[in-house]
Amino acid sequence: MPSTEHAASPGLPPGGERRKIDLPPPGRERRRGEHRAPLAATRRPSAPVRDSRETVVEFRGVSKLYGPGGVGLERATFAVRRQEMVFLVGPTGSGKSTIMRLLIKELEPSEGRIRVAGRDLDTIERKKVPYYRRNIGVVFQDFKLLPTRTVYDNIAYALQVTGASRKQIRSTLPDILRLTGLSTKLHNYPHQLSGGEQQRVAVARAFAGHPPLLLADEPTGNLDPETSIGIMQLLYRINRAGTTVLIASHDNEMVDRMRRRVIELKRGRIVRDEASGLYGAREENTDELGERLKRETT
Numbered sequence: 196m197p198s199t200e201h202a203a204s205p206g207l208p209p210g211g212e213r214r215k216i217d218l219p220p221p222g223r224e225r226r227r228g229e230h231r232a233p234l235a236a237t238r239r240p241s242a243p244v245r246d247s248r249e250t251v252v253e254f255r256g257v258s259k260l261y262g263p264g265g266v267g268l269e270r271a272t273f274a275v276r277r278q279e280m281v282f283l284v285g286p287t288g289s290g291k292s293t294i295m296r297l298l299i300k301e302l303e304p305s306e307g308r309i310r311v312a313g314r315d316l317d318t319i320e321r322k323k324v325p326y327y328r329r330n331i332g333v334v335f336q337d338f339k340l341l342p343t344r345t346v347y348d349n350i351a352y353a354l355q356v357t358g359a360s361r362k363q364i365r366s367t368l369p370d371i372l373r374l375t376g377l378s379t380k381l382h383n384y385p386h387q388l389s390g391g392e393q394q395r396v397a398v399a400r401a402f403a404g405h406p407p408l409l410l411a412d413e414p415t416g417n418l419d420p421e422t423s424i425g426i427m428q429l430l431y432r433i434n435r436a437g438t439t440v441l442i443a444s445h446d447n448e449m450v451d452r453m454r455r456r457v458i459e460l461k462r463g464r465i466v467r468d469e470a471s472g473l474y475g476a477r478e479e480n481t482d483e484l485g486e487r488l489k490r491e492t493t
């Protein structure tokens with residue numbers, strides 16, 4: 196890939212940089228701090244050692260006004276550190292998707308400052324935005340899969356547009372398919388998949404480039420409870436492997452059961468920002484989480 200793309204990266208590893216994805220199998224995940232973080236991969240030998248808890252996302256006094264009376268976000272201030280898994284909750288229209296859309300620079304803030312991996316988003320030129328976006332995987336409620344392409348091709352296409360070679364795609368895809376439990380479905384078209392499987396493809400596609408930051412906007416909004424557990428487990432596994440994950444969700448019960456940090460919004464304002472009581476306690480592995488979620492889901 197051209198070196199200009201490296202220069203365009205906002206301090207995150209270039210999205211086009213492909214390497215074999217090294218994900219631990221379930222039950223053998225790395226502990227916090229043990230992960231080989233993507234951000235660390237770009238550290239120059241002379242650069243100071245970064246705190247593994249460094250800030251990946253920072254909003255400072257961010258407002259988004261959508262024209263007269265349309266408040267998307269009002270003076271929101273929060274920071275998300277590397278490898279956190281954070282839930283954005285709040286009623287419809289409270290500003291969850293606005294935060295996601297600001298992060299991918301689909302929207303510009305009316306005031307305030309947004310930084311991602313230390314880079315002020317305001318300093319990224321419009322034409323460099325596609326390169327910036329390669330660092331962020333995005334999962335939507337309605338999957339947004341390409342209907343005329345197979346599972347394999349949907350994921351391969353996402354890698355292809357970031358400049359990955361066929362060879363790189365061929366070596367990366369089996370890992371992604373295995374991680375997301377899609378190995379037997381690779382020749383299926385989206386309409387031949389269940390909702391949960393389609394969402395798995397969407398997660399696989401978002402994660403294919405191994406982005407340091409993954410955003411999921413209502414990833415379980417259209418799924419039944421059992422399928423939702425599978426998707427949450429998948430996002431948890433991705434998080435434990437070193438990716439910072441931000442999830443917008445209406446499903447308060449699921450969010451409570453996940454025992455992660457919760458940021459609650461109301462009419463564009465942050466009204467609660469709570470770390471889970473479980474912080475610092477022994478971490479569950481993905482299987483343990485899945486078992487517990489099933490037990491606690493009535």
Ligand SMILES: Nc1ncnc2c1ncn2[C@@H]1O[C@H](COP(=O)(O)OP(=O)(O)OP(=O)(O)O)[C@@H](O)[C@H]1O
Pocket residue numbers: 261262265266267268285286287288289290291292293294445
């Ligand atoms: N393009 C737009 N033009 C005008 N107002 C908008 C626009 N997009 C969002 N809004 C308004 O901004 C506010 C926040 O919307 P946002 O989509 O962020 O909410 P949300 O928390 O994601 O809601 P939901 O749970 O329904 O997805 C809402 O009042 C919404 O009507």
Ligand SMILES: [Mg+2]
Pocket residue numbers: 291292293412443
């Ligand atoms: Mg929304």
